[in-house]
Amino acid sequence: MPKVDQKMPRIDETPTPALVLDLDILESNIAAMTAWAKQHGIGLRPHAKTHKCATISQRQLEAGALGLCCTKVGEAEALAAAGIARIAITAPVLTPARIRRLMDLNRQIELTAVVDEMGNADDLAAAAEAAGKPLKVLIDVDVGTHRTGVTSAATAVTLAALIDGRQGLELGGLQGYAGHVQHVQDYRIRKIRTERDLQVLAEARDALRQAGFEVAVISGGGTGSHRIDAGMGLLTEVQVGSYVFCDVDYDVVDLTGDGSRPYRNSLFVDLTVISANHPGFATVDGGYKNFATDGPVPEVTTGAPAGTSYRFFGDHFGRLEFADTYHQANSGERVRCIVSHCDPTINLYDSYTCVRGDEVVEHWPIEGRGRGD
Amino acid sequence: MPKVDQKMPRIDETPTPALVLDLDILESNIAAMTAWAKQHGIGLRPHAKTHKCATISQRQLEAGALGLCCTKVGEAEALAAAGIARIAITAPVLTPARIRRLMDLNRQIELTAVVDEMGNADDLAAAAEAAGKPLKVLIDVDVGTHRTGVTSAATAVTLAALIDGRQGLELGGLQGYAGHVQHVQDYRIRKIRTERDLQVLAEARDALRQAGFEVAVISGGGTGSHRIDAGMGLLTEVQVGSYVFCDVDYDVVDLTGDGSRPYRNSLFVDLTVISANHPGFATVDGGYKNFATDGPVPEVTTGAPAGTSYRFFGDHFGRLEFADTYHQANSGERVRCIVSHCDPTINLYDSYTCVRGDEVVEHWPIEGRGRGD
Numbered sequence: 001m002p003k004v005d006q007k008m009p010r011i012d013e014t015p016t017p018a019l020v021l022d023l024d025i026l027e028s029n030i031a032a033m034t035a036w037a038k039q040h041g042i043g044l045r046p047h048a049k050t051h052k053c054a055t056i057s058q059r060q061l062e063a064g065a066l067g068l069c070c071t072k073v074g075e076a077e078a079l080a081a082a083g084i085a086r087i088a089i090t091a092p093v094l095t096p097a098r099i100r101r102l103m104d105l106n107r108q109i110e111l112t113a114v115v116d117e118m119g120n121a122d123d124l125a126a127a128a129e130a131a132g133k134p135l136k137v138l139i140d141v142d143v144g145t146h147r148t149g150v151t152s153a154a155t156a157v158t159l160a161a162l163i164d165g166r167q168g169l170e171l172g173g174l175q176g177y178a179g180h181v182q183h184v185q186d187y188r189i190r191k192i193r194t195e196r197d198l199q200v201l202a203e204a205r206d207a208l209r210q211a212g213f214e215v216a217v218i219s220g221g222g223t224g225s226h227r228i229d230a231g232m233g234l235l236t237e238v239q240v241g242s243y244v245f246c247d248v249d250y251d252v253v254d255l256t257g258d259g260s261r262p263y264r265n266s267l268f269v270d271l272t273v274i275s276a277n278h279p280g281f282a283t284v285d286g287g288y289k290n291f292a293t294d295g296p297v298p299e300v301t302t303g304a305p306a307g308t309s310y311r312f313f314g315d316h317f318g319r320l321e322f323a324d325t326y327h328q329a330n331s332g333e334r335v336r337c338i339v340s341h342c343d344p345t346i347n348l349y350d351s352y353t354c355v356r357g358d359e360v361v362e363h364w365p366i367e368g369r370g371r372g373d
Numbered sequence: 374m375p376k377v378d379q380k381m382p383r384i385d386e387t388p389t390p391a392l393v394l395d396l397d398i399l400e401s402n403i404a405a406m407t408a409w410a411k412q413h414g415i416g417l418r419p420h421a422k423t424h425k426c427a428t429i430s431q432r433q434l435e436a437g438a439l440g441l442c443c444t445k446v447g448e449a450e451a452l453a454a455a456g457i458a459r460i461a462i463t464a465p466v467l468t469p470a471r472i473r474r475l476m477d478l479n480r481q482i483e484l485t486a487v488v489d490e491m492g493n494a495d496d497l498a499a500a501a502e503a504a505g506k507p508l509k510v511l512i513d514v515d516v517g518t519h520r521t522g523v524t525s526a527a528t529a530v531t532l533a534a535l536i537d538g539r540q541g542l543e544l545g546g547l548q549g550y551a552g553h554v555q556h557v558q559d560y561r562i563r564k565i566r567t568e569r570d571l572q573v574l575a576e577a578r579d580a581l582r583q584a585g586f587e588v589a590v591i592s593g594g595g596t597g598s599h600r601i602d603a604g605m606g607l608l609t610e611v612q613v614g615s616y617v618f619c620d621v622d623y624d625v626v627d628l629t630g631d632g633s634r635p636y637r638n639s640l641f642v643d644l645t646v647i648s649a650n651h652p653g654f655a656t657v658d659g660g661y662k663n664f665a666t667d668g669p670v671p672e673v674t675t676g677a678p679a680g681t682s683y684r685f686f687g688d689h690f691g692r693l694e695f696a697d698t699y700h701q702a703n704s705g706e707r708v709r710c711i712v713s714h715c716d717p718t719i720n721l722y723d724s725y726t727c728v729r730g731d732e733v734v735e736h737w738p739i740e741g742r743g744r745g746d
Contacts, residue, residue, distance in 0.1 A: 013470065014470075015447070015468075015470060015471065015746040016746070017745050017746065018746075049688060049689065071688070071689045072658070072689060074388075091647060091658070091689065091690075092647045092648055092704070093647075094645060094646075094647055094704055094705045095388075095645060095705055097386065097387075097388060098388065116648055116650060117648075117649075117650065117704060119704065120704060142650065146651060146654075147648065147656050147686055147687065147690055147692075148647065148648035148650075148656055149648070149650070150650065151650055151651070179687060272467060272468060273467075274464060274465045274466075274467055274521065275465055275489055275490070275520065275521035275522070276490075277489060277490065277515065277521075277522070277523065277524055278519060278524070281519075283520050283521055285445070285464070285745070286745065288665065288667045288714070288716070288717040289716070289717050289720045289743075289745055290745050292661065292666070293665070293666045293667040293717075294661045294666040294685065312667065313520055314520065314552060315422060315444070315716045315717055315720075316422065316444045316445060316464065316745060317464075317520055319520075331465070331467055331490060331492065331493060332467045332468055341661070343661070343662070343688045344661040344662050344666075344688055347662045347688075347721065348720065348721075348743060349743065350743055370662075370721060370722065370723055372390050372658070372659065372662055372663050372689060373388040373389070373390065373391075
């Protein structure tokens with residue numbers, strides 16, 4: 001009697017809206033970034049704010065990442081609880097309660113934090129001294145985003161001296177994240193701006209070394225600028241996030257400057273037509289609560305005629321608009337969309353529905369979802 | 374020895390970003406809507422898509438609501454599991470798997486569904502016949518939003534005949550939701566449009582009655598139009614949602630036409646300044662992952678000088694912009710914002726941090742969060 005394979009569920013039998021992750025493409029994206037980093041001698045410190053997922057973090061570590069990044073303590077707590085042991089928190093951590101949680105994390109895992117002002121450095125030092133384990137910190141440098149970071153090399157040196165003088169803190173190096181250049185579409189313009197804006201980071205490094213401080217780590221960059229960052233020879237590691245998925249936002253950014261596309265769309269939202277009483281358009285079951293709305297609209301990729309576009313149609317609804325104004329959909333039909341901005345879209349779901357082809361092979365929890373605390 | 378009161382935590386000791394619900398104002402909003410509905414002889418069927426919370430649903434039921442509304446089966450499952458026993462699902466339910474779940478719900482609670490086409494009515498009838506308990510349905514009528522609903526009174530009659538002929542279905546009446554008029558700011562213009570667009574619903578009612586069908590329920594309307602709906606004498610119940618919280622979106626809508634404001638802002642997001650190295654602006658710890666971005670920006674209400682505005686500043690960050698360009702904030706300071714669009718903002722959080730004044734008195738789970746399935 002032949003062995004009967006256990007039937008895997010097909011993706012079109014699962015409920016919508018579903019956050020669908022194509023594992024073949026995910027693996028190809030991770031492999032491409034890893035190979036590139038090895039070839040160019042730069043460290044990978046992928047940012048988990050994008051995927052918020054311990055399973056993907058683990059895959060990135062297994063491929064050779066130095067560790068992960070998280071933006072918030074809550075996000076780091078969620079990943080640490082799921083077994084991720086090397087995390088850098090990339091935004092300043094303030095307030096007594098949050099600093100206590102940071103110390104708890106520091107006891108459990110290999111942790112790095114950032115500081116951008118004296119008062120906070122002092123608080124962190126006192127807490128780490130009391131906790132009995134030094135905290136490794138990077139000095140955050142404002143490279144032009146004006147979100148966080150010290151604004152001059154001189155302040156970086158003053159801060160380094162404070163850190164150096166406290167038992168609770170250990171100076172790891174510098175961070176400079178140029179968020180404002182990541183989505184500049186033209187490679188050449190992005191390169192000019194990145195090289196100009198990272199100068200303050202180079203100055204901070206030089207000033208610190210001149211003052212006798214070691215600068216082992218210089219962390220920054222992202223998917224948009226990683227090739228430019230590596231070419232500059234300044235960063236020791238890049239905080240790439242979106243490359244694992246890509247999205248409608250990044251699809252218009254020339255990431256390589258040579259027209260090649262090593263990273264492809266691996267992440268989708270599947271929807272169902274729930275009303276189709278009009279020619280020319282139909283209503284699907286996903287809206288503001290199922291996609292990020294801060295960027296471009298989702299892009300319809302399969303399940304509808306070529307030229308179909310998606311429009312938001314309320315909290316729970318989208319509208320498919322057909323190129324042929326006489327085309328009438330059938331209710332119950334499924335469509336697949338490339339996600340708009342990947343990070344805040346993922347933050348709306350509890351798990352990834354992982355597929356290979358049309359088969360659902362796994363569900364991966366999104367441990368960091370909603371952990372902005 | 375005097376009895377020592379248990380100290381309640383103060384809101385400023387809790388982690389941010391926090392979704393803060395002022396219970397005194399919530400209760401006042403619920404009381405105002407209940408009193409108004411009683412006075413005008415119209416039923417209340419509050420929409421839980423706004424709050425997604427069993428505790429608030431329970432308060433609305435205790436105040437006299439006929440039942441709750443949900444948009445999706447998943448949302449209804451979450452509230453039913455938390456004890457809410459009277460729910461109308463306001464969007465069509467399609468696909469075999471979802472219809473099976475609808476039948477499970479129908480076995481457990483007093484449920485109403487909507488239909489807007491023959492094929493779906495047929496599927497629902499067959500499933501309910503097989504399940505052995507009839508499903509109560511309203512015929513959904515498109516009153517101009519063009520999202521769901523039959524497009525003519527004649528189709529409503531055909532659909533009523535199909536429903537009437539099937540043992541599995543029970544005709545409850547009609548639904549017509551005018552989503553497109555709810556946010557029209559001027560009361561007079563909103564009134565003209567509502568009265569014009571609801572005519573098709575009146576025609577469907579008349580045609581159904583003429584054909585011998587009973588129309589016990591006519592459900593529709595929302596916070597924006599409820600006073601106009603009641604004045605028309607057509608709807609038997611209004612699906613008001615946002616009145617419990619209000620938001621920046623609704624604050625510019627004249628809800629009453631007489632300048633009175635019976636519903637006030639009860640819902641806020643509290644944030645912390647995490648970097649303040651520049652005069653004129655500062656960075657807070659809430660961005661695209663903490664507020665809906667489909668509408669206006671959040672409004673700063675307390676914790677910052679008058680005239681301070683909020684701008685989005687990335688996934689996890691916001692930027693406070695001070696009217697005085699020399700003002701410099703202190704890191705660690707807390708600000709409170711009125712939420713932008715309430716429904717998709719709430720969908721980002723797991724619970725409400727409920728306060729009376731500055732004291733945290735409870736945490737209410739948001740059972741329906743993420744349940745778009």
